[in-house]
Amino acid sequence: MDVRTLLPCVLALLVNLYGLHGQTSPNIIELGSSITAGSNTSWRSPSGDYAFGFYPISGGLYLAGIWFDKIQAKTLVWTANRESPAEARSTVQLTAAGRLLLNYFNGTVQPIDSGVLASFGLMQDDGNFVLKDANSAHIWQSFDSPTDTILRGQGLATGQKLYSNSKGTIDYSTGNFMLEMQSFDGKLVLSAYRFADPGYWLIDTRGSLVFNLSGFMYLVNSSNDTVYSLTRNIPTPVEDYYHRATINDHGNFQQFVHHKNGSNWTLVWNAFDEPCTANSICGVYGMCSSPDNETQTCNCLPGHTPLDPDNVFKGCRPKTVMNYCAENSRDNFTVELIEDADFVSDTLGDLSHVDNVDMEECKKAIIDDCNSLAASWANSTCRKKRTPLVNAKKSVSTKGIKALIKVPIKVPINPDIPKPTNKKKFNSRAFLEIGSIITAILAFLFGVAAIYYNPAAQRFIKRNCVIFGNLETVVSHDHEVLSDFERFERMAMVGLWCINPDPILRPSMNKVVQMLEGTLEVGIPPLIHDQM
Ligand SMILES: *[C@@H]1O[C@H](CO)[C@@H](O)[C@H](O)[C@H]1NC(C)=O
Ligand SMILES: *[C@@H]1O[C@H](CO)[C@@H](O)[C@H](O)[C@H]1NC(C)=O
Ligand SMILES: *[C@@H]1O[C@H](CO)[C@@H](O)[C@H](O)[C@H]1NC(C)=O
Ligand SMILES: *[C@@H]1O[C@H](CO)[C@@H](O)[C@H](O)[C@H]1NC(C)=O
Ligand SMILES: *[C@@H]1O[C@H](CO)[C@@H](O)[C@H](O)[C@H]1NC(C)=O
Ligand SMILES: *[C@@H]1O[C@H](CO)[C@@H](O)[C@H](O)[C@H]1NC(C)=O
Numbered sequence: 001m002d003v004r005t006l007l008p009c010v011l012a013l014l015v016n017l018y019g020l021h022g023q024t025s026p027n028i029i030e031l032g033s034s035i036t037a038g039s040n041t042s043w044r045s046p047s048g049d050y051a052f053g054f055y056p057i058s059g060g061l062y063l064a065g066i067w068f069d070k071i072q073a074k075t076l077v078w079t080a081n082r083e084s085p086a087e088a089r090s091t092v093q094l095t096a097a098g099r100l101l102l103n104y105f106n107g108t109v110q111p112i113d114s115g116v117l118a119s120f121g122l123m124q125d126d127g128n129f130v131l132k133d134a135n136s137a138h139i140w141q142s143f144d145s146p147t148d149t150i151l152r153g154q155g156l157a158t159g160q161k162l163y164s165n166s167k168g169t170i171d172y173s174t175g176n177f178m179l180e181m182q183s184f185d186g187k188l189v190l191s192a193y194r195f196a197d198p199g200y201w202l203i204d205t206r207g208s209l210v211f212n213l214s215g216f217m218y219l220v221n222s223s224n225d226t227v228y229s230l231t232r233n234i235p236t237p238v239e240d241y242y243h244r245a246t247i248n249d250h251g252n253f254q255q256f257v258h259h260k261n262g263s264n265w266t267l268v269w270n271a272f273d274e275p276c277t278a279n280s281i282c283g284v285y286g287m288c289s290s291p292d293n294e295t296q297t298c299n300c301l302p303g304h305t306p307l308d309p310d311n312v313f314k315g316c317r318p319k320t321v322m323n324y325c326a327e328n329s330r331d332n333f334t335v336e337l338i339e340d341a342d343f344v345s346d347t348l349g350d351l352s353h354v355d356n357v358d359m360e361e362c363k364k365a366i367i368d369d370c371n372s373l374a375a376s377w378a379n380s381t382c383r384k385k386r387t388p389l390v391n392a393k394k395s396v397s398t399k400g401i402k403a404l405i406k407v408p409i410k411v412p413i414n415p416d417i418p419k420p421t422n423k424k425k426f427n428s429r430a431f432l433e434i435g436s437i438i439t440a441i442l443a444f445l446f447g448v449a450a451i452y453y454n455p456a457a458q459r460f461i462k463r464n465c466v467i468f469g470n471l472e473t474v475v476s477h478d479h480e481v482l483s484d485f486e487r488f489e490r491m492a493m494v495g496l497w498c499i500n501p502d503p504i505l506r507p508s509m510n511k512v513v514q515m516l517e518g519t520l521e522v523g524i525p526p527l528i529h530d531q532m
């Protein structure tokens with residue numbers, strides 16, 4: 001056959017094929033397709049409501065993910081690389097072999113899929129990106145690995161978690177709060193997981209979370225009966241709205257609707273109303289204040305200064321290291337009073353309490369107890385608090401409570417001690433001393449690691465934190481060592497993070513370096529409840 005007679009036929013076939021793909025199934029992603037960060041290409045759902053592609057964030061970087069594409073806010077609902085945004089010209093590729101890969105421009109390749117080879121991909125109208133095999137069976141879907149948001153048709157099954165962003169639309173990396181459908185007791189719990197927090201909001205009913213197609217969230221038991229309703233009311237008709245439920249950077253779990261022709265997301269349900277409800281919202285030695293019951297701000301407790309001056313949300317540290325158990329130490333501190341505030345205790349409760357005392361007696365009680373840094377007084381009861389103080393609040397629910405905290409009196413620095421210069425001199429004695437302490441602590445850490453993650457020994461955790469709080473006591477006799485105390489404490493914390501049994505919580509090498517340098521905050525590692 002003459003090739004020339006075949007050509008028009010082939011052309012027609014090509015045009016036809018192109019037309020077919022363009023019109024009848026534009027959402028099918030074929031093997032060999034790719035999208036590039038910084039170009040305007042994306043894989044859109046048939047309705048155009050959702051798009052999969054590179055979502056631009058600050059710093060000229062991109063997140064490979066899924067967003068609401070038709071609204072002005074282009075709200076991101078899922079991302080594959082929240083910890084490591086990609087540079088322009090990075091690609092997402094559904095390879096000829098059937099893998100879904102994120103190729104960073106620097107050459108690093110991060111798999112998005114599970115490793116099973118796909119035959120095609122689909123960006124569906126429900127916001128789910130799905131990979132299917134030749135038999136059209138699901139082999140991977142974005143709905144199975146949610147980040148901070150769930151959509152209609154996407155629930156939270158037992159063991160599934162959502163993690164908040166670090167900072168709204170500024171920093172999409174994993175933040176401090178988690179919503180978990182706990183596998184060990186079936187409860188739905190919000191917690192400040194980085195702070196070994198057992199939770200500040202929960203639904204005490206065994207079930208799994210459903211976000212149904214009518215836009216209602218509720219819990220069902222194993223026979224699919226509704227056992228608890230979250231959403232009470234949503235605007236109708238339901239198809240006129242976009243829907244999402246997100247855990248935000250203030251630790252609240254909220255459901256929103258957005259009219260398809262509207263310009264904003266409207267809150268239809270949230271886990272709690274009162275600001276400052278989330279635990280540890282202002283970090284260690286920070287205080288959450290909400291005098292107006294609407295907004296919330298973070299400040300450091302008296303005598304403390306921000307870890308990161310640009311972001312007081314990250315917590316605070318003492319301005320002066322003080323050994324309250326040293327002889328005559330009471331000449332060197334005062335007790336400050338904060339009205340209408342409290343150091344809210346978690347389920348471990350207070351260190352101890354004294355009944356039938358007035359405020360002055362409460363003050364005296366913590367002055368006399370060198371292991372107690374703070375207390376609260378209300379209704380003639382004095383409650384001594386555990387350290388570290390991670391939960392100071394001043395809001396409508398702490399009205400009438402008086403918070404007391406020990407604050408060192410600023411003492412002049414001993415002139416015999418040379419002021420640290422910019423380029424710190426290497427002090428071998430201090431180095432050896434720190435070195436030996438670190439060695440001892442590392443040995444100790446590995447020893448307790450087994451206990452640390454053993455649910456039967458949860459009480460050790462808090463003691464462990466108390467030990468960290470007391471590290472300064474151990475090294476307080478040497479000023480040089482003290483100046484290195486912060487770095488030392490950080491190393492100990494990083495160590496604990498690195499041996500976390502939940503791999504998702506283990507920091508990357510990048511993060512470890514940042515943590516050790518001090519450019520990244522190091523929280524107290526969480527207690528993993530379900531590692532039975
Ligand atoms: C992407 O689209 C926007 C608006 O449609 C346009 O301003 C911009 O130049 C486009 N960028 C590229 C790289 O094509
Ligand atoms: C490439 O960039 C990503 C994102 O910033 C980073 O995680 C990765 O470590 C980099 N890889 C190399 C080889 O530098
Ligand atoms: C979703 O849940 C609500 C409330 O339980 C119910 O009225 C509605 O029929 C459900 N819709 C679907 C599609 O299941
Ligand atoms: C519960 O509902 C889901 C979704 O509608 C269904 O896939 C599942 O089979 C049901 N389970 C039972 C036990 O009815
Ligand atoms: C689920 O809840 C329904 C209604 O409360 C109850 O009748 C049913 O026994 C429960 N199923 C299981 C497996 O507990
Ligand atoms: C949005 O506005 C367009 C044009 O005014 C209209 O045709 C459409 O029905 C509206 N959509 C909804 C959901 O109200």
Ligand SMILES: *[C@@H]1O[C@H](CO)[C@@H](O)[C@H](O)[C@H]1NC(C)=O
Pocket residue numbers: 258259262263264265266
């Ligand atoms: C948000 O949109 C709703 C309609 O969906 C409208 O009633 C409301 O006024 C809007 N709010 C703001 C602040 O724009």
Ligand SMILES: *[C@@H]1O[C@H](CO)[C@@H](O)[C@H](O)[C@H]1NC(C)=O
Pocket residue numbers: 273274293396
């Ligand atoms: C605080 O605000 C919430 C939500 O607006 C409200 O439900 C609650 O009653 C308020 N509390 C006080 C004491 O005003």
Ligand SMILES: *[C@@H]1O[C@H](CO)[C@@H](O)[C@H](O)[C@H]1NC(C)=O
Pocket residue numbers: 323326327328329330331332411412
């Ligand atoms: C209290 O401060 C004085 C200096 O004013 C200092 O010499 C002394 O060591 C301090 N005592 C304690 C226990 O910190």
Ligand SMILES: *[C@@H]1O[C@H](CO)[C@@H](O)[C@H](O)[C@H]1NC(C)=O
Pocket residue numbers: 378379399400401
């Ligand atoms: C003090 O006691 C009164 C009366 O029992 C109670 O209403 C109030 O809530 C209590 N205050 C605090 C802060 O516990």
